[in-house]
Amino acid sequence: MGEEDLHQLIRGCIKQDRKCQKMLYKAFYGFSMSICLRYAGNRDDAAEVMNQGFFKVFTHIESYDMGRPFKAWLGKIMMNVSIDFYRANLKMAYTEDLDKAEHISDGDIADKNLHYNDLLAMVQKLPQAYRTVFNLFAIDGYSHDEIASMLNINAGTSKSNLHKARQKLKQMIFKAESSANNANYNSNSGYTPIVAITGSDMRGVFFNKGIRE
Amino acid sequence: MNNEKDKKLDDFFRTGLEDPVHHPVYNENDWSALEDLLDKHTKRRGLIYWLPVLGSAAALLLLFLGWWMFRANPVQTSSKLQAINHYPQGNSGGFVRQPADHKQTALLSQAVHHQQANTGTSGGSIRQPVAHKQTPSGTAGVYAGNVHAIKAGSTGKSSFTSSAAVSPRGTTGERLGDKQNIVSGEPAVLKRDYVALSAVSTTPVFETGLISSSSVSAYQINIPAAGSPKSLSGNGKEKIKIKSQAAFRPQFAVSILAAPDLNGVGSFQQGKVGTNVGLLFSAGVSKKFTISTGALYSVKPYLANFADYHTPYNFHVSPVNITADCRMLDIPLNLGYQLYNKQQNKLSIGTGLSSYIMLHEQYTYNYNDVYAYGPSGYTVPHSSKYFFGVLNLNATYDRQLNSKVGISIQPYLKLPLSNIGYGQVKLQSTGVAVGLKWNLNKP
Structure with a gap:
């Protein structure tokens, strides 16, 4: 979408034109959803959070500065609503004992044949507190101090959660690798290895397929 | 070493998850859910904005009813001012009019x-x-x-x-x-x-350079501000474009108004409270100017000194003062100038002339002496018209509640340019009009 088209759409949204809103929604659906998906535990939550984000966008569109990139503004809103969602669900958040994850072999992960859906499923499987810190630090590039103030936690907690998140992710990568080695001989499809990890992962797999299709 | 590996892991996930090729595809159901959310918001907002309006309407109604009841038996309870x-x-106890x-x-x-x-x-x-x-x-x-x-x-x-x-x-x-x-x-x-x-x-009646007097309310409605373009920062081009899109179009609005006011002759020292209710139509003739007109039913009670009251009737004993109860149609023609307009708030000042069509005039003569011999009152049998006899001055605060509806508060002063009514008094009024406005066309 050209910049002029985008501005045209935004002007339409300022006038609360429903058609323009829908076009803008469609145009940035994938971008927004991909942010919300990695912060949320599942697709339903992600869709809900994303809609909250778009709701904010449409009701505060007049505060958008056209001189700045729209994507950055939108992305920031999506991240903020995701954090709001995290805060709202803080009571339900749980942390997991990581004893089992302490001894992970450090192979070269860059070589692993893992795709978007695999990675997303892993991130989504993280407990919410770990996932949020991991997203903010590793993907969105915030410092621990910034994260601490955003999530209203200590910087130490942020570091600790990040460490645990990484450990868990490594564990999952390792598991994926080993099960792929075991089960891959009767399947050539690129996304089945995840299915083979464990039966309890079925939900995530269907979800991922849903995204892909 | 560890840090490096951690960084690798982070990068691995970042590049994998930020790859736009794998962005989820659009799902119509999600849009429907958002649309519901937006619709709900609009409705809820509407309701919330209506609450104060309904509240004000109820308050006005109560005020009016209260006034009505209060007014129902004024004679028995109120003190009379006499001169x-x-x-x-x-030595008969009678009074003769004194030169x-x-x-x-x-x-x-x-x-x-x-x-x-x-x-x-x-x-x-x-x-x-x-x-x-x-x-x-x-x-x-x-x-x-x-x-x-x-x-x-x-x-x-x-x-x-x-x-x-x-x-x-x-x-x-x-x-x-x-x-x-x-x-x-x-x-x-x-x-x-x-x-x-x-x-x-x-x-003698005409000697005192009476301050202006005359009655009633000035109402004025201004063009809805709803359509004012929200400026977007950005390059200059954008701004200009947006402005030109929002070029002026005439805007029409209808308002319903209610106004309690104070009526007096010469001054408001002995002012009596009256009521005005009516409809106004306003048209924005430019971005800054609005013309408004309409009709207001006014109840104007007032107290006039006999000196201010002119009558051909030759009183044997002059009343001390006259209590008047006038019902009239006030037809204003006002021009408003907008001073300030930001977001939903607008401030304007206005002036214009009002014509009064007297529907009912009743005068009660109050004598100093309870035994005074003289008429107790006079009811004017026919209606009369006073064209452009009153100068309206007002200031208006408008608040747009949504694109269709707004409320306004308007303090006003009505000064007499000519004598009004059977008694030819210089009746002046001041009050605050509260209005509810509907925009007839989209700005």
């Missing part, structure tokens, strides 16, 4: 207390010489802001309050404004509560 203008002539060769000014303001209780058993008259005000003009003796409240209870006791102007009693060369009620033998009459306060001038 005494004339020497009593002869206006005495000037007396501003007696109104002083009120002195003088209380006296009369416990006479006869229920007879109370005779009270009271105060006098010496005229500044030095005319031969003057008399009396003489005021008394006579209360005659069933026991025959009467209490008596008199307020008087400052001059000492019995000063030579002064006459006592001796208000005398010849009551003996008529206790029934005495039972009326009667409180007279202060005296007023005998000045």
Whole structure:
């Protein structure tokens, strides 16, 4: 979408034109959803959070500065609503004992044949507190101090959660690798290895397929 | 070493998850959910914005009803203000209209207390010489802001309050404004509560350069501001484009207005509260100017001194003052100028002229002496019209609640350019109009 088209759409949204809103929604659906998906535990939550984000966008569109990139503004809103969602669900958040994850072999992960859906499923499987810190630090590039103030936690907690998140992710990568080695001989499809990890992962797999299709 | 590996892991996930190729595809159901959210928001917002409007309407209604009930029996309960203008002539107790060769000014303001209780058993008259005000003009003796409240209870006791102007009693060369009620033998009459306060001038009617007077409300409605473009920061081009898109179009609106106001002749010192209700139509003729017109039904009670009241009728005994109850249609034609317009708030000032169509005029003459011989009142049988006889001045605050509906608050002043009504009084009004406005077209 050209910049002029985008501005045209935004002007339409300022006038609360429903058609323009829908076009803008469609145009940035994938971008927004991909942010919300990695912060949320599942697709339903992600869709809900994303809609909250778009709701904010449409009701505060007049505060958008056209001189700045729209994507950055939108992305920031999506991240903020995701954090709001995290805060709202803080009571339900749980942390997991990581004893089992302490001894992970450090192979070269860059070589692993893992795709978007695999990675997303892993991130989504993280407990919410770990996932949020991991997203903010590793993907969105915030410092621990910034994260601490955003999530209203200590910087130490942020570091600790990040460490645990990484450990868990490594564990999952390792598991994926080993099960792929075991089960891959009767399947050539690129996304089945995840299915083979464990039966309890079925939900995530269907979800991922849903995204892909 | 560890840090490096961690960084690798982070990068691995970042590149994998930020790859736009794998972004989820659009799902219509999600849009439907958002649309519901947006619709709900609009409805809820509408409701929330309506609440204060409904609240104000209810408050206005209550105010009006309260006023109505209060007004229902004013005669029995209210004190009367009376002025005494004339020497009593002869000893009959009657008064003859005095040639206006005495000037007396501003007696109104002083009120002195003088209380006296009369416990006479006869229920007879109370005779009270009271105060006098010496005229500044030095005319031969003057008399009396003489005021008394006579209360005659069933026991025959009467209490008596008199307020008087400052001059000492019995000063030579002064006459006592001796208000005398010849009551003996008529206790029934005495039972009326009667409180007279202060005296007023005998000045011939036209002499006092009356301040403007005249009545009623000025209403004015301004163009809805809803369509003002929200400016977006960005390059200059954008701004210009947006502005040109929002070029001026005439905007029309209809308002319903209600306004309590204060009506007085010459001043608001003796002001009485009236009510105005009506419809106004307004058209924005440019970005800044709005013309409005309409019709308001006005109830204008007022109290006029006899000096301010003109009548061909030759009173044998002049009333002290006149209580008027006028019902009229106020047809304003106003021009408003917008001073400030930001977001939903607008401030404007306006001026214009009002025409009055008198629907009903009723005058009650109040005499100082309860036995005065004279007409008690007059009801004008026909309606009359006074075109552009009143100058409207107003300031308006508008708040747009949504693109269709707004509320306005408008303090106003109506100054007389000509005499109004059967009594040809200079009736002036001031009040605050509260309005609810509908925009007829989209800005």
